Amino acid sequence: MNWRNTTEHYGSLTIGMHWLMLLLMAAVYALIELRGIFPKGTPEYDAMKQWHFMLGMLVFWLAWLRLALYLFSLKPRIQPAPPAWQKWLAGTVKVLMYVLMLGLPLAGWLMLSAGGKPIPFFGLELPALIGENKDLSKQIKEVHETVATIGYWIIGLHAAAALFHHYWMHDNTLLRMLPGCRNTR
Numbered sequence: 001m002n003w004r005n006t007t008e009h010y011g012s013l014t015i016g017m018h019w020l021m022l023l024l025m026a027a028v029y030a031l032i033e034l035r036g037i038f039p040k041g042t043p044e045y046d047a048m049k050q051w052h053f054m055l056g057m058l059v060f061w062l063a064w065l066r067l068a069l070y071l072f073s074l075k076p077r078i079q080p081a082p083p084a085w086q087k088w089l090a091g092t093v094k095v096l097m098y099v100l101m102l103g104l105p106l107a108g109w110l111m112l113s114a115g116g117k118p119i120p121f122f123g124l125e126l127p128a129l130i131g132e133n134k135d136l137s138k139q140i141k142e143v144h145e146t147v148a149t150i151g152y153w154i155i156g157l158h159a160a161a162a163l164f165h166h167y168w169m170h171d172n173t174l175l176r177m178l179p180g181c182r183n184t185r
Helices: 012-037 043-072 084-114 134-169
Strands: 119-121 124-126
Touching (some): 043 084, 084 134
8 A cells, every 4th residue: 555645545644644543532532531440549540641641642743743644645535526515514523623633632731731730741741831820720621621522522423424424425435544445436
């Protein structure tokens, strides 16, 4: 498989980034949701929070690379072409996905900064973006959690749309993003 996109199929770099981001985002969500299986303040609980922060920041940095790939690479055609309303909805969901991948980690970074807490990143400590302000940290946390909850719906809509296109519309939307798959529709 070619690493570059063509007008018929996404390249291995784009496909790899897509599925890597899915795995990372699933891990970020799972770590914060499942941390409660351990008592608060235990090393396991704290480790799950640390991994949530670090993988969230990895999503942030990789999202910028992914955005650059999207902006400067060919986009494979959807065959048969979808109606205009589906193109608009797909574009809207894509923007919302980037808001999640960039906005949620940034909000987490701001929340930790305002909380006066370290921002871990795989052995490094990222600089605080703003000064300590506990009230602001709580406000950012509320926004972060609300947007993350909305994120479940956005991610679900994205996945459901891919399945809808594959099984209902019978187009190549899903096939373009599957590794080793060539458009057969």
